[in-house]
Amino acid sequence: ELKVEQNPLFLSMQEGKNYTIYCNYSTTSDRLYWYRQDPGKSLESLFVLLSNGAVKQEGRLMASLDTKARLSTLHITAAVHDLSATYFCAVLPNDYKLSFGAGTTVTVRA
Amino acid sequence: GAGVSQSPSNKVTEKGKDVELRCDPISGHTALYWYRQSLGQGLEFLIYFQGNSAPDKSGLPSDRFSAERTGGSVSTLTIQRTQQEDSAVYLCATQGQASNYGYTFGSGTRLTVV
Numbered sequence: 001e002l003k004v005e006q007n008p009l010f011l012s013m014q015e016g017k018n019y020t021i022y023c024n025y026s027t028t029s030d031r032l033y034w035y036r037q038d039p040g041k042s043l044e045s046l047f048v049l050l051s052n053g054a055v056k057q058e059g060r061l062m063a064s065l066d067t068k069a070r071l072s073t074l075h076i077t078a079a080v081h082d083l084s085a086t087y088f089c090a091v092l093p094n095d096y097k098l099s100f101g102a103g104t105t106v107t108v109r110a
Numbered sequence: 111g112a113g114v115s116q117s118p119s120n121k122v123t124e125k126g127k128d129v130e131l132r133c134d135p136i137s138g139h140t141a142l143y144w145y146r147q148s149l150g151q152g153l154e155f156l157i158y159f160q161g162n163s164a165p166d167k168s169g170l171p172s173d174r175f176s177a178e179r180t181g182g183s184v185s186t187l188t189i190q191r192t193q194q195e196d197s198a199v200y201l202c203a204t205q206g207q208a209s210n211y212g213y214t215f216g217s218g219t220r221l222t223v224v
Contacts, residue, residue, distance in 0.1 A: 033212050042201060043153075045212030088152065090213075097166060098143060098203075098213065100153040 002027045002093050006101035013079040013108045021074040021104045023089035031092040032072045034063050036085045037103070043088065047074075079108045112136075114216035116202050122222045123192055131187040131219045133202030141205040143213070144177055144187050148198045156200075159185060192223045 003026040013019050023032070031050055035043040047056040049065035049072060056063050060083065062075045072089055086103045093099070115134040123129050135142050144156040155169035159179045170176070174192075179185040189196055199220050203213040 035212075035215075042217045043203075043215040045214070048212045090153075095166070096141070096160065097155055097158060097168070099155060100145075102152040 002029075002091060002097070002099045004089060004091050004099050004101040006087075006089055006104050009102060009104060011104055011106045013076065013083070013106060015080060015108055015110050016078050019076045019079060019106075021076075021087055021089075021106075023072040023074070023091075023101055025070050025072075025091045025099075027070075027091075027093050028067075029070075029091045029093045030065075030067045032065050033090040033092070033098075034072070034074055035088045035090065037088065038085050046087075076106075081108045081110075084108045114202055114204050114214050116200075116216035116219050118219055119217065120220045120222075122224060125194060125223055126191055128188065128190045129192055129221065131189075131200050131221070133185045133187070133204075133216060135183060135185070135202070135204035136206070136214060137183075139204035139206045139214075140182065141213075142179060142185050143203045144185070145201045145203065146171075146198045147201060147218075153201065156187070189221075192221075194223045197221055197223045 005024045034046040037043050047063040052067040054065045060077045065072045086105045088103045090100045117132045140161045142159040145153040157177045158166040174190045177187045199218045201218045202216045205213045
């Protein structure tokens with residue numbers, strides 16, 4: 001059974017500093033997704049990573065994928081308050097059962 | 111439609127009653143997933159439909175849960191004899207044929223069993 005592990009599960013960020021969220025998974029896959037969820041809301045797609053070495057950037061967020069290490073990272077540059085949310089990674093294995101990590105709850109403080 | 115539509119948005123039901131949750135996918139999207147999210151928790155896979163193939167039901171937690179997808183479009187998740195532990199947000203996600211796009215989630219149905 002595919003296991004998707006995110007860490008940290010909780011992240012308190014200081015405005016202006018840089019942080020990284022890690023997503024490890026246990027089976028071969030070259031398709032990984034990052035989502036954002038605000039409290040009481042549904043999931044919003046952030047990035048789709050489809051190959052080894054893929055790197056995507058949007059604003060202060062950058063995601064990368066290393067399929068050999070079975071690792072994806074979500075890097076946050078110069079954190080700002082509106083990045084406070086829960087971030088999920090999700091992995092699509094060969095059986096198409098899209099599996100999510102437990103989520104990383106991010107709080108950005110002044 | 112432009113997005114994935116779920117109804118109802120909120121449902122309060124008495125323990126032991128049956129409930130039906132509906133998901134209207136984006137037109138043309140062939141893949142459809144149901145997930146359950148309990149308060150403060152991650153997403154628990156329930157069931158996956160892909161086109162006309164037999165669904166993957168391996169995530170359904172008990173035989174009280176069932177789902178169908180009519181004509182490859184609208185999907186209904188049915189929970190029979192609801193229990194308090196069924197209280198959660200039920201999310202539907204769909205995707206078109208190209209996997210280079212992310213999965214689009216509906217806004218969910220918040221189910222409360224009292």
